[in-house]
Amino acid sequence: MEQMTGMIPQLFIDGLTLGFVYAIVALGYTMVYGILEFINFAHSEIFMVGAFVGTEVLLYLQSAGYLTNIPAPLALMIALLVAMILSGTLGVFIERIAYKPVRSAPKLVAFISAIGVSFFLQDAVRLIEGLWKNAFYLSTPKLFSGSIKITGTLEIPEKVIYIMVIAVFMMVGLTLFVNKHKLGKAMRAVAQDRNTASLMSINTDMIISLTFLIGAGLGGAAGTLFSVQYALVHPYVGFVLGMKAFTAAVFGGIGSLPGAMLGGILLGLLEVFGAGFLGILTNGAIGAEYKDVFAFAILIIILIFKPSGLLGKTVGEKV
Amino acid sequence: MKKLGVLFLVLLLTLSAAGCGGGSKPAENSPTGAAPAGAVIKVASVTPLSGSQAAVGESIKNGAQMALEERVEEFKSLGFDLQFSPQDDQADPKVGVSVAQKLIVDNDLLAVVGHWNSGVAIPSSEVYANGNLAMVSPANTANDVTDRELPNVNRICARDDAQGPAGADYAFTELGIKSIFIIQDKTTYGQGVADEFRKQFEAVGGTVLGYEGITAGESDFSAVLEQVRATKAEAVYFGGIYPEGSLLIKQLDEKGIKVKFIGPDGMDSSEVIKIAGDSAIGSVYTSLAADISGTTEGKAFIEKYTQKFSKAPEAYSSYGYDAMNVTLNAIVEAAKGNGGQKPTREQVVAAARATSGFKGVATNVTFNKRGDNTEASIYVYNFVEAKYPPTVAKQIPAAGFLKD
Numbered sequence: 001m002e003q004m005t006g007m008i009p010q011l012f013i014d015g016l017t018l019g020f021v022y023a024i025v026a027l028g029y030t031m032v033y034g035i036l037e038f039i040n041f042a043h044s045e046i047f048m049v050g051a052f053v054g055t056e057v058l059l060y061l062q063s064a065g066y067l068t069n070i071p072a073p074l075a076l077m078i079a080l081l082v083a084m085i086l087s088g089t090l091g092v093f094i095e096r097i098a099y100k101p102v103r104s105a106p107k108l109v110a111f112i113s114a115i116g117v118s119f120f121l122q123d124a125v126r127l128i129e130g131l132w133k134n135a136f137y138l139s140t141p142k143l144f145s146g147s148i149k150i151t152g153t154l155e156i157p158e159k160v161i162y163i164m165v166i167a168v169f170m171m172v173g174l175t176l177f178v179n180k181h182k183l184g185k186a187m188r189a190v191a192q193d194r195n196t197a198s199l200m201s202i203n204t205d206m207i208i209s210l211t212f213l214i215g216a217g218l219g220g221a222a223g224t225l226f227s228v229q230y231a232l233v234h235p236y237v238g239f240v241l242g243m244k245a246f247t248a249a250v251f252g253g254i255g256s257l258p259g260a261m262l263g264g265i266l267l268g269l270l271e272v273f274g275a276g277f278l279g280i281l282t283n284g285a286i287g288a289e290y291k292d293v294f295a296f297a298i299l300i301i302i303l304i305f306k307p308s309g310l311l312g313k314t315v316g317e318k319v
Numbered sequence: 320m321k322k323l324g325v326l327f328l329v330l331l332l333t334l335s336a337a338g339c340g341g342g343s344k345p346a347e348n349s350p351t352g353a354a355p356a357g358a359v360i361k362v363a364s365v366t367p368l369s370g371s372q373a374a375v376g377e378s379i380k381n382g383a384q385m386a387l388e389e390r391v392e393e394f395k396s397l398g399f400d401l402q403f404s405p406q407d408d409q410a411d412p413k414v415g416v417s418v419a420q421k422l423i424v425d426n427d428l429l430a431v432v433g434h435w436n437s438g439v440a441i442p443s444s445e446v447y448a449n450g451n452l453a454m455v456s457p458a459n460t461a462n463d464v465t466d467r468e469l470p471n472v473n474r475i476c477a478r479d480d481a482q483g484p485a486g487a488d489y490a491f492t493e494l495g496i497k498s499i500f501i502i503q504d505k506t507t508y509g510q511g512v513a514d515e516f517r518k519q520f521e522a523v524g525g526t527v528l529g530y531e532g533i534t535a536g537e538s539d540f541s542a543v544l545e546q547v548r549a550t551k552a553e554a555v556y557f558g559g560i561y562p563e564g565s566l567l568i569k570q571l572d573e574k575g576i577k578v579k580f581i582g583p584d585g586m587d588s589s590e591v592i593k594i595a596g597d598s599a600i601g602s603v604y605t606s607l608a609a610d611i612s613g614t615t616e617g618k619a620f621i622e623k624y625t626q627k628f629s630k631a632p633e634a635y636s637s638y639g640y641d642a643m644n645v646t647l648n649a650i651v652e653a654a655k656g657n658g659g660q661k662p663t664r665e666q667v668v669a670a671a672r673a674t675s676g677f678k679g680v681a682t683n684v685t686f687n688k689r690g691d692n693t694e695a696s697i698y699v700y701n702f703v704e705a706k707y708p709p710t711v712a713k714q715i716p717a718a719g720f721l722k723d
Contacts, residue, residue, distance in 0.1 A: 007545045014541035137562060139594045147575075157573065230538035232566050232594055240536050275542030279531055288543050289505050289532025 004280055009154040011276045012269070017160050017229060019268025020167035024222035025245035026252070026260035027174060028215035034255040035191045035211045038107050041114040042094055043219055044242020045121035046087050050220025051233040052125055054083040055140045058228075062141045072143045076162060076228065083224040084217040091216020092209050100205075126235040137234045140227040163225045170218060171261050177214075178257060187211060191255075244271075251299050253312020262310055270295040358661060360394065361402045362387060362646055363422055364639070365415065365433030365443070368407035375635060376435050379457055380405050381628050382639030383432045390647055397654060399661065401647075404428065408439050415439035416446055423450025429667050430455065430646045432639065437461030438507075444472045451664040453671040455646045457638035460584075460607060461507075465689045471668045473690035475642050475682055476607045477697050479508075481720035482583055483515025483558075485697040486605040489713060490554060490581055491523045493699075494603070500529040500552035500578075502543060502567065504559030509535075512583045513558025520556075528552045535563060540570055547576055554579035561586050565594035572598035579603065587634055587700070589707040599702045603712065606698050608634035609681045610711050620680045634708075641679030649674060693718045 025047050032040040057079040061067045067075055098117045102109045129136040144159040178184035189197040190207045198204045226241070227233045244267060252263025274291035286294075303309070364383040366376035387403045394401035406422070408415035415434060422428055423446060430453040434440040440459045447454050448469045456464065456474040460482070465472060490496045499520060503513035510532075517527055528550040531543050544567070547555055555571065555578050557564050564586045571578060572595075579601065586604040595602075611617030620640065624632040649671035653662035656670070677684040683694040694716075701712040 004549075007549050010545050010548075011542060014539070014545070018539050018541075137590055137594065139596065142596070155575065226538070230566070231569055232538060232562065234562070236536060237538065240534075241538075272539075272542045275531075276545055279529065279546065284530060287531045288546075289534065291542070292534065 004277060007276055009151070011272050013154070013156055013160060015269035015272035016265065017163060017268070018272060019265035020164055021222055021226050021229065021264075022241075022245045022248045022268050023261045023264025024167055024170060024218050024225070025241065026249040026264045027171070027257065028219040028222075029246050029249040030252075030254055030257060030260040031211055031215040033249070035187065035208060036099075036103075036110075038099075038110050039114070039246065040099075040212075040215075041111065041242075041246075042098070042117040042121065043215070044238035044245070045118045046091055046094075046216045046219040046238075047223045047226070047242060047245075048233070048235060048238030049090060049121060049125060050083040050087040050223025051227045051237060052129070052138065052223070052235075053086045053220065054079040054224025055138045055227045055233050057082045058141045058143070059138070067141060067143075073162060076143055076224075079228075080166070080221050080224050083220040087220025087223065088213045088217030091212040091219070094216075095209060095212040100208075122235045122238075129235070137232065138227075140231045140233065142231070143228055159228055163229055166221070166225060170221060171257075174214070174218070175257055183207070183210060247296070247299060251302065251309055253309030256309070256311045256313070259309055259311035266310075267295060267299070270298060358399050359402060359427045360399045360650060360661065361404045361425065361428040362643070362650070363404040363406050363428055363431045363433070364643070365406040365408050365418055365422075365431055366435045366639075367410035368405070369409055372410040372435065375633060376407075376410070378633035378636045379433075379435060379639035381624065382457075382632065382636035382641075383643040385624060385627060386640045386643035387647065390644075393651075394647075397651070397659070399654070402427075406433075408434055408436075408443070410436050410439060412436075412439050412442050415443040419443040419446035419450075423447065423452055428452070429650055429662070429664060430671065432457060432642045432646055434459060435635075437464055440464055440472075441467075444469060447471055451668055453646070453649065453664070453668045455642045455649075455671060457642040458607075458635050461511075465691050468689055470672065473645075473671055473674070473686050473692075475645060475679070475684050475692045475695065476638060477695040477717035478691060478721075479511055480515050481695075481717040482605050482607065482697055483512045483517075484519035484720055485715045485717070486556070486581055486583065486699075487516045487519035487525070488523065489603075489605070489699050489715070490556070490579075491520060491525050493713065494554070494579060494581075496525065496554045496579060498526045498528050498550075498552050499554050499556055499581075500531075500547045500550055501527060501556045501558070502531050502533060502540075502547075503557070504535045504563055505532045506535060506559065508585065509559035509583075511558070512585075513556065516556050516558065516583075533559075533563060535559065537563075538566060540567055541574070544570055544574055544576060547571070547578060548574070552578060554581055557582045557586075559583075559585055561588045561591050562594070565591045565599070568595040568602055569598045581605075584608065591702075592705050592707050597705050599705055602702045604700050604709075606634070606700055607695070608638065609696065609698055609714075610700075610708055611637050611681055612708075613711075614680075616680050637679075637681035641677075641681050641684065644679060645674055645677055645684050646671065648677065687721065691721055693721060 028043045061075050098113045099110050126136050147155045147157040149155050186202045186207050190204050194204050248263035248267040249260045252259030271291055274294040275288040279287045364380045366379045368376050391401050406418045408418050435458050437459045444454050448471050453471050459474050460479045462480050501513050503509045564582050568580050582604040584606040587606040591599055653666035653670040675685045685693050687693050697715040698711050699713040700709040702709040
């Protein structure tokens with residue numbers, strides 16, 4: 001018991017960090033769903049591309065010798081910016097070639113198209129990295145080494161603070177943009193009714209592209225933050241994480257931005273606490289390897305009682 | 320647009336039909352073509368040559384090819400035309416079995432050097448057993464490969480049930496570690512080796528403070544590592560492969576948890592340094608692959624290999640080389656027993672199992688009645704600095720861990 005209480009503060013920090021990464025990725029799923037009502041399953045691969053781009057930028061800065069000269073937060077900002085621009089562009093590009101042509105087809109077609117894009121991106125990255133570096137496991141350079149000691153058992157690494165600050169900044173920024181800005185208002189209008197919105201002189205194609213640009217940009221940023229935190233990227237890194245972030249989006253209420261954030265953070269905490277405590281609580285009978293089963297079982301139970309997710313609204317069928 | 324599509328489809332169909340026709344011709348001819356050349360002896364290597372494990376598969380094939388090409392003249396003087404038949408199993412059991420089926424119908428083929436994956440070797444070797452084809456494995460470590468006691472299946476490397484215990488002995492006696500936290504990746508390999516380690520570690524008097532699983536492909540191991548911190552274990556044993564293992568090393572270091580890291584041969588990769596960097600210093604792993612760079616024969620092998628293939632050999636290249644030589648020796652012995660004539664497959668199977676006192680580059684070979692090599696060794700590698708390959712800390716004979 002004493003062992004468990006001692007672990008709680010540190011597990012809380014670890015869970016929160018993982019949760020913030022889930023939350024930013026979940027935002028991408030929820031935005032696209034909110035507007036187009038379909039799950040962009042390629043989002044996990046956009047995340048992966050973002051992780052690769054961010055890592056490559058940092059690796060470049062390192063090999064060019066800049067990493068020792070410029071402050072670490074600035075290097076992180078550069079990596080984030082490049083990753084966001086590239087993955088955002090990729091998102092728009094994917095929408096144009098894989099989703100737009102099938103927009104009027106049944107939802108299943110777009111869904112299959114998304115799975116195709118996702119496999120394509122995995123293999124494309126593997127091919128490029130394989131040809132270029134003859135290895136597709138990339139190790140991210142160490143940016144921050146310091147940590148802030150709070151108590152004897154609790155230490156918050158510097159990079160975790162940066163990740164949390166950036167994540168909160170992005171989530172607040174996105175919420176403000178969607179609620180206050182004119183384009184955000186247009187996005188909400190398109191989400192409500194695409195046809196009527198287009199009659200109100202809203203360029204729906206442009207708004208959809210913008211949605212993908214922002215969603216994919218956030219996915220790329222999450223990828224970079226992920227690679228800084230966990231220090232290893234490979235072409236298949238997006239799959240498991242994407243699945244979990246998608247679940248987090250459903251958990252929080254798909255289509256709802258605050259829901260995605262809440263879902264992500266809760267899932268991260270559930271997972272880390274599950275991994276930390278399951279073995280101790282059950283005396284080794286159920287170990288950390290069952291943490292996902294545990295987390296998903298809780299999600300299913302909650303969704304049974306609140307099918308629209310924690311913060312989702314039950315919307316009446318559109319007529 | 321539609322017409323163009325139809326045209327394209329027709330073109331595609333014609334092309335593929337032509338391809339099929341072209342492919343089936345040599346197959347029809349081969350039985351008649353093989354009849355006059357009775358002195359042809361073929362030996363196959365079966366390793367993954369495509370897919371994600373192609374690199375290691377190719378390094379084994381290259382080693383085997385080198386050994387075979389060096390002995391073509393010797394076979395010519397005996398009246399045989401020795402030929403090499405490299406095959407690709409794609410690290411996939413289904414492909415492995417179909418390759419095996421293809422091999423057993425080739426009458427000139429007398430033996431197989433392979434495979435890389437135990438999961439491929441086990442079903443494929445059942446097919447070889449039906450065709451009486453001798454198999455000498457350079458790299459399969461699963462106990463089941465030889466525990467089925469097939470007369471044709473042999474291996475020159477040590478077994479899984481030697482590796483875990485050897486690691487446990489080393490940790491307890493040489494490193495003086497009394498308490499350990501075990502993490503495994505839930506795969507047959509990882510869990511298997513972790514369980515063997517646990518048994519032996521407890522048997523010699525050590526305490527296992529925790530036994531947890533992680534999921535391969537994940538990146539966040541913080542919760543499990545917090546448990547390591549909370550239990551105050553002196554060391555972590557990890558049953559699994561290098562992507563997760565290297566991350567564990569790195570995250571342990573980043574979290575400031577000062578424990579020794581011990582792993583199995585899944586950690587035997589240059590990627591460990593790329594991923595974990597300086598955090599790897601002080602980590603230890605056991606491997607079945609020898610570091611041959613210290614011996615004269617080893618140095619000569621590395622030089623020849625590098626010259627021939629324009630790249631440095633990998634850990635298992637020398638095992639491919641030795642496995643091929645064991646196989647060719649068996650064929651020569653079988654031919655002697657057959658009055659200098661081309662031996663039958665049964666004779667080769669018997670001669671391969673009778674291998675004794677073979678001196679190779681990577682390992683000496685004497686097979687016991689199961690086909691396990693009693694002279695195989697386990698090597699303990701220690702990352703003294705962040706450099707691959709690390710230094711060999713100890714060579715442990717595997718014979719002590721072999722049953723009967």
